[in-house]
Amino acid sequence: IAGEPAIIDGMLLKGYQFPRSLSYIYDGDHPGSSANDYGEREKSPPNEGFLGGSLVFTPAPMNTIENGKDYMGAFSHQWWNWESDPMDLDGDKLDYMLGQHVASQGKRFLNNPLELGFPQFDYRFLLTTGPFDIPEGDTVKVVFALTCGKGLEGLRVNSDNAIKAYYSGSKEGTPYNPISFDEDVHWNLPIPPVVPELSYSPMSGGVRLAWDTRAEFSFDANLGRIDFEGYQVYRATYNPQDWEMIASFDNRDEPVFVVDVNGDTLNDKTIDGEWILLDLPLIQNQFEDFGGVNTWGDTLDTP
Structure with a gap:
């Protein structure tokens, strides 16, 4: 509940x-x-x-x-609205930090303003x-x-x-054993492949995209190997916003989840609610968009 x-x-x-x-x-x-x-x-x-x-x-x-x-x-966690900014006095600021200011209501961790009966406003927050x-x-x-x-x-x-x-790459550090940034290893994240050069040309009722293969041979120094899995093609209508994924290609010889840049899973489900995995097309370096139905069943308008 x-x-x-x-x-x-x-x-x-x-x-x-x-x-x-x-x-x-x-x-x-x-x-x-x-x-x-x-x-x-x-x-x-x-x-x-x-x-x-x-x-x-x-x-x-x-x-x-x-x-x-x-x-x-x-x-502590505190907040106040812009009309009640702390005075430029160390004591006033310290009272907020300690949760001892008159506006703190005796709380080190002050509730949401709406819970305390305050209206929507331009609030500041203070995390100490x-x-x-x-x-x-x-x-x-x-x-x-x-x-x-x-x-x-x-x-x-x-x-x-x-x-x-x-904590990526840390030997000893974890949230349970916090370690400073100048100790142990930190931020050891995968390096994205280089962005391929893209060209495009109009076609009758569509558009043709073509790109080079440089991303497929990008070496990730952190992982010590080439880290490339595939391409995704997106398009937007008129303005560069509300992007929609229309095609995807990968180098895996198995059915997969199709996940877009927003983290949304695009696969269909069975009547029992189980995801239907898809075997995506193999890697290719061109794509012709005429609309129609894509690999995961979305109907696309003609560009």
Whole structure:
């Protein structure tokens, strides 16, 4: 049941492996409109973006949460509207950081403004880490990710991706054993193949695309091998937005999921709800678009 704790076999499900320490902001519902315009979805393209900031690494003391375990995380989360910016006084700013400001309502982690009876407004958020005792001339090393995503789900996914990317290649470091960026290995991510040179020409009732093979021979120094799997062809109507994938080619000799750049799976399903995997066409370096039905069953208009 939404809003209630999930308990399975007497165990409380937390819904996380470790706290995200993520603060975020989004476009709220216009109070002067009867429509639900969260995210301004009626616009084209819609303004569905959520913007957030999260702590990826901090040497601050660990936080002990409900399950009794210690995790790296934020010390406090606060917000205020632009009409109530803190005075340019250290004490005023510190009160917000400690959750002791009069506007903090006695909370280190301040609830969503709507939960506390405040209207939609232009709010600021403050995510803190600490406390630190910093000797003069010393340095505190913190890794902070500024992330955006489509809706709250997209923001959470991209925030998690930032953590995965940070610890990619690490020998010892994990979110359970946080390690600074100048220790261990970090950001050891795959290197995308070089972009092929594309040419195109009009045809009667269609368009012909052709590209070179340079991407197929790109060496990934991080992986120590050529890392190429295939091509995807996209098109948009009139303006470079709302892109639609119309063709895909791969070098795998097996049925696969067809996933576009937005992470959407394009395969059909059986009447039982099971995905139908597709054996995509082999690698080729040209494509003629006349519309019609593509490999995964979408009907395409004539370009």
